[in-house]
Structure formats: structure tokens, C-alpha cells
Amino acid sequence: MSANNKSNQEPLFSAKNTKLLKKPFNLENPITVQVLGICSALAVTVQMKPAIVMALSVTIVTGFSNLLISFLRDTIPARIRIIVQLVVVAALVIIVDQILKAYLYDVSKKLSVFVGLIITNCILMGRLEAFAMGNKPWPSFLDGIGNGIGYGAILVIVAFFRELLGSGKIYGYDVIPKVVFETGYVNNGLMILPPMALITIGVIIWLQRSRNRELVDKS
Amino acid sequence: MKAVRKYLDKVKPQFQKGGRFEKFHSTFDAFETFLFVPDTVTIKGSHIRDPLDMKRTMSVVIIALMPALLFGMWNVGYQYHLSVGSEAGIWENFWFGFLKVLPIIIVSYVSGLGVEFIFAQYRGHEVNEGFLVSGMLIPLIVPVNIPLWMVAVATIFAVTIGKEAFGGTGMNIFNPALLTRAFLFFAYPAQITGDLVWISGLTGNAQVVDGFSGATPLSSAALGMFDKIPPLSDLFFGFIPGSIGETSKLAILIGAFILLATGIGSWRIMLSTLLGGIIMTLIFNAFGANEYMKIDALTQIMLGGFLFGAVFMATDPVTASQTNRGKWIYGFLTGVFAILIRVFNPAYPEGMMLAILLMNTFAPLIDYYVVQANIKKRLKRVKLAVENK
Numbered sequence: 001m002s003a004n005n006k007s008n009q010e011p012l013f014s015a016k017n018t019k020l021l022k023k024p025f026n027l028e029n030p031i032t033v034q035v036l037g038i039c040s041a042l043a044v045t046v047q048m049k050p051a052i053v054m055a056l057s058v059t060i061v062t063g064f065s066n067l068l069i070s071f072l073r074d075t076i077p078a079r080i081r082i083i084v085q086l087v088v089v090a091a092l093v094i095i096v097d098q099i100l101k102a103y104l105y106d107v108s109k110k111l112s113v114f115v116g117l118i119i120t121n122c123i124l125m126g127r128l129e130a131f132a133m134g135n136k137p138w139p140s141f142l143d144g145i146g147n148g149i150g151y152g153a154i155l156v157i158v159a160f161f162r163e164l165l166g167s168g169k170i171y172g173y174d175v176i177p178k179v180v181f182e183t184g185y186v187n188n189g190l191m192i193l194p195p196m197a198l199i200t201i202g203v204i205i206w207l208q209r210s211r212n213r214e215l216v217d218k219s
Numbered sequence: 220m221k222a223v224r225k226y227l228d229k230v231k232p233q234f235q236k237g238g239r240f241e242k243f244h245s246t247f248d249a250f251e252t253f254l255f256v257p258d259t260v261t262i263k264g265s266h267i268r269d270p271l272d273m274k275r276t277m278s279v280v281i282i283a284l285m286p287a288l289l290f291g292m293w294n295v296g297y298q299y300h301l302s303v304g305s306e307a308g309i310w311e312n313f314w315f316g317f318l319k320v321l322p323i324i325i326v327s328y329v330s331g332l333g334v335e336f337i338f339a340q341y342r343g344h345e346v347n348e349g350f351l352v353s354g355m356l357i358p359l360i361v362p363v364n365i366p367l368w369m370v371a372v373a374t375i376f377a378v379t380i381g382k383e384a385f386g387g388t389g390m391n392i393f394n395p396a397l398l399t400r401a402f403l404f405f406a407y408p409a410q411i412t413g414d415l416v417w418i419s420g421l422t423g424n425a426q427v428v429d430g431f432s433g434a435t436p437l438s439s440a441a442l443g444m445f446d447k448i449p450p451l452s453d454l455f456f457g458f459i460p461g462s463i464g465e466t467s468k469l470a471i472l473i474g475a476f477i478l479l480a481t482g483i484g485s486w487r488i489m490l491s492t493l494l495g496g497i498i499m500t501l502i503f504n505a506f507g508a509n510e511y512m513k514i515d516a517l518t519q520i521m522l523g524g525f526l527f528g529a530v531f532m533a534t535d536p537v538t539a540s541q542t543n544r545g546k547w548i549y550g551f552l553t554g555v556f557a558i559l560i561r562v563f564n565p566a567y568p569e570g571m572m573l574a575i576l577l578m579n580t581f582a583p584l585i586d587y588y589v590v591q592a593n594i595k596k597r598l599k600r601v602k603l604a605v606e607n608k
Contacts, residue, residue: 184366190406199380206384 012138020142024150026212031154032205033215036122040114041155042197048171050110051159053100055152059145061092061118062127066144068092069132076133085128086119093118123151158200166191227251246336249346273388276483277351283477283484284355284531286470291463292316295363298460299419302431319363319419320463323370328354330371331395334378338387349388349395349537350378356396356531359464360524360572361403362416369410373402393579394538397572404572412568414438417460435461437523441561441568445510454521465527475530484534487543488550492529495554496520503562511562525557528571538579542589549585553578 010016030036037058044054068088069076076084097115100108108115118124127147132140163169165188168176176185190196209215233239234247252274296312296319307315331350339346357374377398382391403411410416414434432447436459439447449459457467465471478484500519503512520526533539533553540549553574560570567573 184368186366186369186407186410188372188406189408190402193405202384203380 017139017142020139021146021149024143024146025153026208027215029150029154029208030123030126030147031151031201032208034123034126036126037151038198038201040117040121041151041158041201042194044111044114045155045159045162045197046166046192047110047163047169048156048159050107051155052152053104053107054111054114055148055155057096057100057115058118058121058123058151059148061089061096062124062144062148062151063141064144065089065092065124066127066132066140067137069128070135070137070140073133081133082125085125089124089128090119123147154201154204157204158197161200162191162197166196223254227254246340246346249336249339253348273348274351277348279481279483280352280478280531281355283474284352284359284464286473287359287464287467287527288320288355289313290457290467290470291359291465292320294457294466295319295419295463297458298417298433302418302433304431315419316363320358322367323358323361323363323365323463324355326367326370327357327374327399330374331357331378334375334383335387338383344387349382349391353378353395353399356464357399359531360396360400360462360527362411363419363463364416365403365410369403369407370399373399373406376402389537391537392583393576394532394535397532397576397579400572401576404569412438417462433460435459435523435568437461437561437568440511440514440522441565443510443565445514448514448518448522451518451521454518462524462527465524468521468526471526471530478530478534484530485536485539485546487546488534488539488553489529491547491550492533492554492557493520495551496525496529496558497554499555499558503558519558519561523561523569524571525554528557528575529554532571532575533578538582540582540585540589542586545582545585545589548589549578549582552581 024030027033031038031041040054040058044050065085065088069085072084072088093116096118097108100111100115127144131143135143160170163171164175168174168181168187188196231247231251234241240247252272293309293313293316295316296307296314297316299315300307300312328350331354332346335346335350354374357370361370377395381393381395381398382388385391400411414432416433417435418433434442434444434447436448436454439445448454453459455468457470459466475484475489479486479489496519497516500514500516504515507513514522529550533550540546553571556574556577557570560567560573562570564570
């Protein structure tokens with residue numbers, strides 16, 4: 001990009017581009033609206049810490065895989081595009097996995113296979129196919145980051161309630177005072193089980209749709 | 220009663236359109252129709268409105284539950300006095316139990332109806348009557364020692380997630396009362412299973428008579444202590460520890476009789492559930508691989524909440540199958556699964572709860588196939604008739 005045609009370029013955070021970042025938060029949320037990536041959302045949301053790490057990992061992978069695929073989009077033969085996409089995603093996931101193992105070993109243990117399974121996360125393939133293959137690198141990157149954060153936001157919300165009600169902690173710290181336990185309060189064992197994650201996501205979807213009528217299916 | 224009617228008529232305009240409390244129309248309506256049969260009549264066409272509306276139907280079920288409730292109250296007192304080794308008369312036992320059970324009933328109704336009223340107000344429709352029965356069922360299927368706040372949390376959860384999320388009474392997939400119990404069972408296992416929760420005031424270091432154990436016959440069976448199962452007569456009359464309403468099979472049978480005589484409960488479901496349970500037990504008897512399988516059918520049915528579930532829970536008109544043939548299949552499988560879960564998985568001593576919830580999920584599917592089969596059969600008949608012409 002030479003300096004003299006800078007004037008015709010749209011600014012980095014133009015209205016269109018910020019929209020790409022913001023949309024996945026509400027109207028195009030990958031989990032609650034597109035219902036993608038549910039399996040990992042159920043598995044890693046027992047506590048806040050793994051959920052946050054997972055959210056960051058997915059955000060980084062979606063952002064950079066979108067960026068790389070968008071750079072390559074004109075050179076990838078259409079027939080083998082899925083394989084190429086997978087190679088890019090797998091490489092990124094391995095990097096993330098190695099970093100987690102090196103610096104956050106405990107969390108990486110807790111996340112176990114779910115970091116590796118980011119490769120098969122439907123959000124990634126969905127964004128690559130639907131967006132990165134047809135858009136310029138910068139918007140693709142923003143779209144990837146936006147979707148990653150949109151996914152992560154739901155993860156963190158679910159993990160917050162599950163950890164608070166299931167183990168009485170937030171981010172590993174006890175928040176419910178001992179006095180409450182002495183008066184007979186008991187942690188909710190159901191919150192730790194995966195079904196409750198599904199119900200929590202269901203409640204989020206319910207609230208979101210009752211606020212945004214346009215999301216409700218017409219039938 | 221007349222004074223009440225007069226008062227209602229006086230304040231009614233304020234709740235109708237344009238009135239001061241128009242917003243609380245649904246709340247007013249709920250109280251009015253609860254107290255009096257609504258005088259709505261059809262204007263056009265030849266429809267006849269049955270005066271037996273949903274509130275009356277529910278009231279009959281409540282009446283049918285009364286024997287089990289009253290006996291349950293007495294039994295709470297009886298078991299308590301048994302555990303501390305003192306003698307008490309009928310009234311003393313009853314009064315003791317009454318004071319223990321009443322708070323649970325109140326909490327269950329207040330929290331459940333509270334949710335219903337909030338949603339009715341918010342959505343601007345009538346308050347659903349469905350909770351009248353659920354609110355009475357919930358106290359009957361929990362142990363007497365259950366902390367009240369847990370009852371409230373579980374009830375609010377069940378009514379919100381199990382009922383209102385699906386659109387209120389008549390739309391729910393699962394029986395709200397059973398959902399309450401399932402929630403308690405998985406969320407607070409220590410407060411709803413074990414030996415200590417069934418007798419009022421029994422804790423780890425309570426003073427009890429030598430040899431007294433608060434274990435229910437069902438949990439004894441699950442733990443493999445088959446000699447601890449009391450004689451059949453005790454199981455039948457209900458002098459055993461257990462959830463408040465489930466112990467006396469006699470009281471449940473009286474309730475079943477009321478339901479059947481008024482035509483409100485489905486005899487097909489009750490009968491087929493029983494048959495399912497008996498046949499599954501007979502199959503187990505034939506195998507006899509372990510001690511639990513060898514228990515005879517009569518004892519198996521007398522244990523735990525099997526009968527209570529079959530009479531009051533499986534027959535819930537909303538969550539059960541609607542077609543007649545569907546009811547047979549639904550009931551039969553409920554009975555089969557209840558015994559299966561009981562015998563194969565000692566971690567879930569009460570198979571009935573899980574069996575009914577499982578079959579609730581399948582009830583619409585069963586109906587679908589029954590209807591489809593009927594359509595197919597009729598089409599064939601028509602084709603045959605056309606060909607023979």
C-alpha cells in the first residue's frame with residue numbers, strides 16, 4: 001500500500017468495520033443466534049479461568065485464521081479450499097496450544113482436548129467460508145476477532161453463573177461469605193453438570209430473543 | 220360467600236378496561252375464577268360450554284391428593300416419635316406433622332404462584348391454573364427435612380424453565396412438580412437422599428432409639444439390605460419413612476379412585492404403568508441374576524413412589540400422551556423404565572421420577588406415530604373400498 005493512494009482508502013475503523021466487530025455481540029452472536037460452537041461452551045464453562053483462556057484462544061485463532069485465509073483467498077483453488085483452511089487453522093491451534101502448555105499449564109490441563117478441538121469449532125470454518133473467502137484481510141481480521149469475542153462473552157457469562165452458583169467462587173476466589181454457608185446455604189450441584197450449561201445458554205437465548213423481536217423465527 | 224360475590228362485583232369495574240387497576244386484570248381474574256365458576260357463555264353457534272373448567276378439574280385433583288397429604292402429615296409425626304422412642308396419640312402425631320409440612324406447602328405455593336403471576340402480568344394474559352396441583356404435589360414428593368429455601372429455588376426453577384419458557388400451562392413438556400424434584404435431586408443430593416432426611420429433626424448426631432434407621436425401604440433395597448424391607452402391610456398402609464405423600468399406598472389408592480370416578484385421571488395410563496412395572500419385575504424374576512431382581516412384583520410396586528407417580532404424575536394430562544393407544548404405550552414404558560432404573564442403577568434409587576420425565580420427552584413422539592399409523596390404516600381402507608367398487 002503506497003502512500004499516495006491512502007486518501008481513497010477507508011479508515012481502519014470505519015463505520016462498516018466497527019460494525020463487523022460489534023455485530024457478533026448481539027444480532028449475529030455465534031452461540032446464541034447461529035448456535036455454533038455449543039460443545040466447547042458446555043465443556044469449559046465450569047469455572048471462569050478456563051473459560052476466559054478458551055475465549056482468548058478462540059479469538060486469536062479466528063482472528064488470525066481469517067486474516068491469513070483472506071490473504072490467500074485468491075490463490076486457493078476452490079476444490080481444495082477446506083484442506084487449506086484446515087492447515088492454517090491447525091497450525092494456529094498448535095501454536096496456541098504450545099503457548100498454553102508452556103505458560104498456563106494448569107489451565108491447559110483443564111481445557112485438555114478442547115484446545116485441540118478448536119480446529120473443528122464450527123465458528124472457525126463458518127467465518128472462513130462465509131467471510132474470509134470473500135473479503136479483504138483487514139475486515140476479515142476484524143470479523144474474526146468480533147466473532148471470537150462474541151463467543152467468548154457468552155462463555156464468560158455462563159462460566160460466571162456456573163462458578164458462582166456451583167462452587168461459590170468467582171475466578172477461583174471464594175466470594176460467598178462463610179456466614180451464608182453456616183445458615184444452611186449449599187452450593188448447587190446441578191450447576192457443575194453440563195446440562196445446566198445448556199439451560200443457562202437457553203436462558204440467555206430466551207432473554208435475547210424477547211428483547212430483539214427480529215430474531216424470533218416466524219412460523 | 221354472598222358477601223364475597225358482592226365485594227368482587229363492586230371492585231370488578233376497576234379491573235376492567237379503563238379502570239384504575241386495569242394492569243392487574245389478570246390477577247383479579249385469577250382470584251375471581253378461583254372462587255366462583257365463571258359465567259362465560261357462548262353467543263354464536265351451538266357450542267356448549269362445560270362448566271367443568273380447568274380450575275374445577277384441578278380442584279378435584281387437589282381433593283384426590285388430600286388422603287395422601289393428611290396421612291403424610293400424620294406419618295411425619297409418627298416417624299418422629301418412633302425415632303426418639305416416645306409414644307404419641309393420633310392427634311399429637313398429626314399436629315406435629317402438620318406444623319412440619321405446612322411451611323413446605325406455603326413455600327411451594329408462594330414461590331410457584333409468584334412466578335406465574337409475574338409472567339401473567341408481564342405477558343398480559345390470565346393466570347394459569349396449572350400450578351394449583353403442582354404446588355400441592357411438590358410438598359408430597361420431597362423429604363420432610365428439606366430446607367425451605369431449596370424448595371423455593373427448585374420451584375422457581377421448574378416453573379420458569381419447565382413451564383413459562385415453553386409458554387405456560389398446557390405447553391410444558393415436563394411435569395413441573397417432577398422437575399422440581401429432579402432439580403433438588405441433582406442440585407442438592409445430600410438434602411434429598413440418604414438415611415437422615417426422611418425423619419423430621421434427624422441429623423448426624425441426633426439421639427435415636429437403638430436400631431432405628433431412617434432409611435426408606437427403597438434405599439435399603441438399593442444398598443442391598445433386602446432383609447430391612449418392612450412387611451407388605453407396612454408398605455401398604457405407609458408406616459415407613461419416605462417422601463411426605465408417597466408412603467401410604469392406601470391413601471394413594473383412595474386418590475386414584477376419586478380421579479377415576481370423576482373421569483379426570485386416565486385409567487389407561489394408570490393401568491398400563493402398573494402393567495409395565497409388573498411385567499418388568501416378572502422378567503427380572505425370571506433372570507434372577509441378583510437379589511434386587513428377585514424381589515416379587517407386589518413389593519416392587521409398593522416400594523418408593525411408584526404408585527404415587529403412576530396415579531398422580533404420569534397421568535398429568537399436559538405431559539402425557541393424548542391419544543388412547545399412545546397412553547397405553549406411554550404408561551407401559553414408564554413402568555418398565557421405572558423398574559429398570561431402580562434395579563440397574565442404585566445411584567438413582569427412585570426410578571419413577573426419571574422414568575416419567577423420560578417418557579414426558581417421548582410423549583409427543585408417541586402421539587405422532589399413533590396418529591400417523593391411524594392415517595395409514597384409514598388410507599388403506601379407503602383404497603381397498605375404491606378398488607372393490
